[in-house]
Amino acid sequence: MKAVVVAPGAGRFIAVGSAGTGVTVKASTEETGGLCTVWEGRVPPGTVGAGPHYHRARDEFFYVLEGELVLRIGDESHTARAGTFAFVPRGTVHGFHNASTESATLLVMHHPAGFEQFLEEMQELAARQGSKEERMRLAARFDMIPVPAQ
Numbered sequence: 001m002k003a004v005v006v007a008p009g010a011g012r013f014i015a016v017g018s019a020g021t022g023v024t025v026k027a028s029t030e031e032t033g034g035l036c037t038v039w040e041g042r043v044p045p046g047t048v049g050a051g052p053h054y055h056r057a058r059d060e061f062f063y064v065l066e067g068e069l070v071l072r073i074g075d076e077s078h079t080a081r082a083g084t085f086a087f088v089p090r091g092t093v094h095g096f097h098n099a100s101t102e103s104a105t106l107l108v109m110h111h112p113a114g115f116e117q118f119l120e121e122m123q124e125l126a127a128r129q130g131s132k133e134e135r136m137r138l139a140a141r142f143d144m145i146p147v148p149a150q
Contacts, residue, residue: 001033011040014119016126021047022119029113037115042105043069043098049106052095055143059111060094062086067104071096093147118142 004027011024027038043049052072064084071078071086072095088094098104121138139146
């Protein structure tokens with residue numbers, strides 16, 4: 001394993017949303033020896049970045065770089081402005097959305113690694129306009145268990 005240094009704006013872009021939205025992988029499974037996946041994402045105003053869900057075997061770390069997001073963690077919602085950090089242990093319901101009028105950017109780390117594989121397959125589904133059922137099966141394969149919104 002070697003050190004990983006990724007310049008601003010660099011990394012592997014994976015389109016997962018509409019209108020060219022997506023995430024930029026900063027550190028992959030291969031680069032971290034399976035330790036973690038790190039990605040940066042931009043969340044346009046008024047959009048959901050990730051609906052409420054939990055992972056049985058994956059922890060997540062969030063760091064808001066720009067703007068403001070609403071983080072749902074458990075039964076609580078937190079206004080997360082630039083500089084906010086959150087750790088979400090496995091088994092904890094979480095999600096995030098941008099309720100503001102400006103875009104927000106966040107850095108997310110998944111432990112253990114492998115989440116970029118989900119993003120890559122989600123990109124393929126989006127490109128061919130896969131069904132909601134296909135998206136749900138894909139999410140389940142990658143330890144994303146959705147829960148009803150509050």
